[in-house]
Amino acid sequence: MSSYTTGGEYLTPTRIHADRAAGVLEIDWADGHQTRYDAPTLRWLCPCAYCRGEMGQPGWLDTQPVLTDIQTTLQEVGLVGQYALAPTWADGHHTGYYTFSLLREACPCPDDVARRAAASHTHGRP
Numbered sequence: 001m002s003s004y005t006t007g008g009e010y011l012t013p014t015r016i017h018a019d020r021a022a023g024v025l026e027i028d029w030a031d032g033h034q035t036r037y038d039a040p041t042l043r044w045l046c047p048c049a050y051c052r053g054e055m056g057q058p059g060w061l062d063t064q065p066v067l068t069d070i071q072t073t074l075q076e077v078g079l080v081g082q083y084a085l086a087p088t089w090a091d092g093h094h095t096g097y098y099t100f101s102l103l104r105e106a107c108p109c110p111d112d113v114a115r116r117a118a119a120s121h122t123h124g125r126p
């Protein structure tokens with residue numbers, strides 16, 4: 001795969017692999033980190049206006065819907081320019097552009113989950 005130039009090593013994928021049969025998206029980063037999303041986790045992250053809401057209105061995912069198998073089945077994953085991935089889901093939903101920074105910042109590995117939990121303890125409360 002060709003190399004990416006924006007965002008430094010932290011935000012530079014060296015390998016992107018969507019395993020549709022397993023329902024897994026794997027990203028290797030230039031700094032050596034590996035991120036692995038299962039499809040439902042990825043679907044819940046969808047950043048599009050429909051899922052997240054816009055202009056102060058809650059989005060569809062804010063209503064805590066029960067996602068069906070169809071809605072959490074990865075059909076394909078396309079690259080958007082050099083900065084984002086756009087998955088297509090089996091229900092036809094395809095408007096979420098997952099930027100590399102979103103994918104890295106939301107990394108579900110135990111190290112990153114612990115790091116975010118620690119950060120929210122220090123910065124969270126007023």
Ligand SMILES: [Zn+2]
Nearest residue numbers: 046048051096
């Ligand atoms: Zn969406």
Ligand SMILES: [Zn+2]
Nearest residue numbers: 034107109112
């Ligand atoms: Zn991670």
